[in-house]
Amino acid sequence: MIGELLVQGGTVVDPTGTRRADILVVDGVVAAVGEAISAPAGARVLDAGGCLVAPGLVDLHAHLRQPGMEEAETLESGSRAAALGGYTAVVAMPNTDPPVDCASVVRDVLELAATACCDVHPAGAITQGRAGTRLAPMAEMAALGVRLFTDDGAGVQDSGVMRRALEYASGLGVTLAQHCEDAGLAAGAHLHEGAWSSWLGIPGMPAEAEELMLARDLALCRLTGAAMHFLHLSTAGSVALVRSAKAGGLRVTAEAAPHHFTLTAACAASYDSVFKVNPPLRDDADVQAVKAGLGDGTLDAIATDHAPHPQEAKEAPFDQAPPGMLGLETALSLALAELQLPVEEVLALLSWGPAAIAGLEHEHGGPLTEGRPANACVIDPSASWVVEPERLASRSRNTPYAGRRLTGRVRHTLLRGEPVVVDGEAQR
Amino acid sequence: MTANLLSIADLGAEGIEELLRLTDSFVEVSERRIPKVPTLRGRTVVSLFYEESTRTRLSFEAAAKRLSADTMNFSVATASVTKGESLRDTVVTLEAMGVDAVIVRHASAGVPWQVARWVDASVVNAGDGCHEHPTQALLDCYTLRQRLGSLVDRRIAIVGDVKHSRVARSDVLAYTALGAHVTLVAPPTLLPPSLEGWPVEVSHDLDAVLPKVDAVEVLRMQKERQTEALVPSLREYTATYGLTRDRARLLGDDAVILHPGPMNRGVEIAAEVADQPRSVVTRQVANGVAVRMAVLFLLLASGAAP
Incomplete structure (x- = not known):
């Protein structure tokens, strides 16, 4: 957006620290940061009084x-949901139809992304058709800017294939991300294996299904020297594995999803498939371990695993409904309320931590200083709101937090200086 | 009692006792020359069976008819699900026709809970996947009480594929609510992965358990369990966990044998054991109708029992 805009009265929180400051944006770039900037004539002023500017x-x-x-x-509805949730960049998973496993599909997504409410960066598949056997053309996708590759929705089961993928990727400067799930141990499962799945009569996947593939991949990182990212880790054992891998010097990063630090397997007792997700909701000890991992730096990022499904699909019997839940519009509030971490650390997990993993640190998540692109969000930390599924911007309604009162909400979002969200309302 | 019967846990000990008392009066009705009362005249009961079941469906139908309710049958082979209609659309359509109770059987656990969220009619769980089968547990309790009197401190073994058994889950809740001690006897691969919170003991030695019990409930062994590699072969299963003629001799003189049916004679139970006087399998079926009359009466009727 061409023009001038002043974000006034807020407290800036970014990787350089926290301070009271106004931010003047000119032509999409931060032009000045200071305690009392007066609005130039004709500039739009966004009130940030009592708010955090991140x-x-x-x-x-x-x-x-x-x-x-x-x-x-x-991309339109999802990016609108993202902007309302404070996001200015989203990595889109490649398990679409067709999957993002070649340059032409990457181009299709990038074309749609051009008009989205936030930056959308497609992740590419590691293997053709996400079938786990032959490598996808990662170089041609990397040439279009793809930085993260994953077969998410499934893990790459064959250790030999995964080794080759890591070796090949390390020559391209891209990162492979794994959905850790051993297919044999997880076969037929719809819940976490434990007391609840046993009573409810629904096959569960043990925590070990995740931990087994994670442990294998850590061994492959050691073997190949490649860097790797681990998606939606959900168990205490996984957190411990990553902690010791990092202590051992492996170049690995990991994320956790808000539902894995706010909900447990007990939620499924009502057989409401809105609580069906993969990896499944785990036990309380896992929730505590994920929180601890986010607090001590073992886990580098909070990622939503935003997974919309139409209502009719979610109304199927529990064992036939697809897994997944919405996340983009609730992640920040849940992280602020549930993690009991200083706001700077919460924002590191939601902004500059993931920006670095996705290779987006030059555009997103960086310090709000002069000359940087004005990608920012203004958060009212005391705003109280109730999650109403029908009022979410997603085309789907499958939030597990329906009716829940949350504290902390995004007030404004700026995408390269354009106010795409103002006072909690999407502007496009 | 709630307007639905989804789980034995909804009833608690008092609810079970109340239903068993009511069942007495419906057993009496069933023994009349014309076994029919006008209690539910003008009420409509629909059976919504998404899974093959002859005995449970007929038992509910007989129960509803003896109470003079109008009955409708919806079974998967004949119905619009084959045309792609969703579960919810089907259920809402049925309710729009005016039904007072929906009897639900489905191969997926939890479907009766979903149905109960979508309709105002009373919902009765007639078996949901590997989860629960509350009316079976009630008729098992009723049958055992006929033979054993009170179940307090009685010892009951449940033998076989507990992992996939909705009967076992409901029976564990019902038997223990009435004061019995339950031992599950099965190879580890046929037990649920976690028994945390289950008020049961576990054994892998049927021979050691049989002399100590007042009743043994034999679960149906599905042939698929062999292809799933949960047991090496049905022959080995029969040798280790089948209620063979020799094993049945280990039972005390007054011990009772139950089986929810249909039986695989020669697999989990020997044919001649199934036909012994101590076997109450046929009695279970007869009591099933009376128990289901009691359930429908409690959910739908106002006024005193006949």
Whole structure:
């Protein structure tokens, strides 16, 4: 957006620290940061009184469903939800139909992304068709800017294939991200294996299904020297594995999703498939371990795993309903309320931590200083609101937090200086 | 009691006792020359069976008819689900026709809970996947009480594929609510992965358990469990966990044998054991109708029992 805009009265929180400051944006770039900047004539003023002004949030893990599943979500609706949640960049998962496993589909997504309410960066598949056997053309996708590759929705089961993928990727300067799930141990499962799945008569996947593949991949990182990112880790054992891998010097990063630090397997007792998600909701000890991992730096990012599904799909019997829940519009509030961490650390997990993993640190998540792109969000930390599924911007309604009162909400979001969200309302 | 019967846990000990008392009066009705009362005249009961079941469906139908309710049948082979209609649309359509109770059987656990969220009619769980089968547990309790009197401190073994058994889950809740001690006997692969919170003991030695019990409930062994590699072979299962003729001799003189049916004679139970006087399998079926009359009466009727 061409023009001048002043974010006035807020407290800036970014990787350089926290201070009371106004921010003047000119032509999409931060032009001045200071305690009392007066608005130039004709400049638009956004009130940030009592609010935090932070770099825009970055989601490493959203299913925006395009191409192929537009009844659930589109880049337009999903990016609007993201902007309302404070995000200025989202990594879109490649398990679309067709999957993002070649340059032409990457181009399709990038074309749709051009008009989205936030930056959308497609992740590419590691293997052709996400089938786990032959490598996808990662170089041609990397040439279009793809930085993260994953077969998310499934893990790459074959250790030999995964080794080759890591070796190949390390030559391209891209990162592979794994959905850790051993297919044999997880076969037929719809819940976490434990007391609840046993009583409810629904097959569960043990925590070890995740931990087994994670442990294998850590061994492959050691073997190949490649860097790797781990998606939506959900168990205490996984957190411990990453903690010791990092202590051992492996170049690995990991994320956790808000539902894995706010909900447990007990939620499924009502057989409401809105609580069906993969990895499944775990036990309380896992929730505590994920929180601890986010607090001590073992886990580098909070990622939403935003996974919209149409209502009719979610109304199928529990064992036939697709896994996944919405996340983009609730992640920040949940992180602020549930993690009991200083706001600077919460924002590191939501903004500059994931920005670095996605290779977006030059555009997103960086310090709000002169000359930087004005990708920012203004957060009212005391705003109280109730999650109403029908009022969410997503095309789908499958939030597990319906009716829940949350504290902390995004007031404004700036995408390269353009106010895409003002006073909690999407502007496009 | 709630307007639904989804789980034995909804009833608690008092609710079970109340239903068993009511069942007495419906057993009496069933023994009349014309076993029919006008209690539910003008009420409509629909059976919504998404899974093959002859005995449970017929038992509910007989129960509803003996109470003079109008009955409708919806079974998967004949119905619009084959045309792609969703569960919710089907249920809402049925309710729009005016039904007072929906009897639900489905191969997926939890479906009766979903149905109960969508309709105002009373919902009765007639078996949901590997989860619960509350009316079976009630008829098992009723049958055992006929033979054993009170279940307080009685010892009951449940033998076989507990992991996939909705009967076992409901029976564990019902038997223990009435004061019995339950032992699950099965190979570890046929037990649920976690028994945390289950008020049961576990054994892998049927021979050691049989002499100590007042009743043994034999679960149906599905042939698929062999292809899933949960047991090496049905022959080995029969050898280790089948209620063979020799094993049945380990039972005390007054011990009772139950089986929810349909039986795989020669697999989990020997044919001649199934036909012994101590076997109450046929009695279970007869009591099933009376128990289901009691359930429908409690959910739908106002006024005193006949």
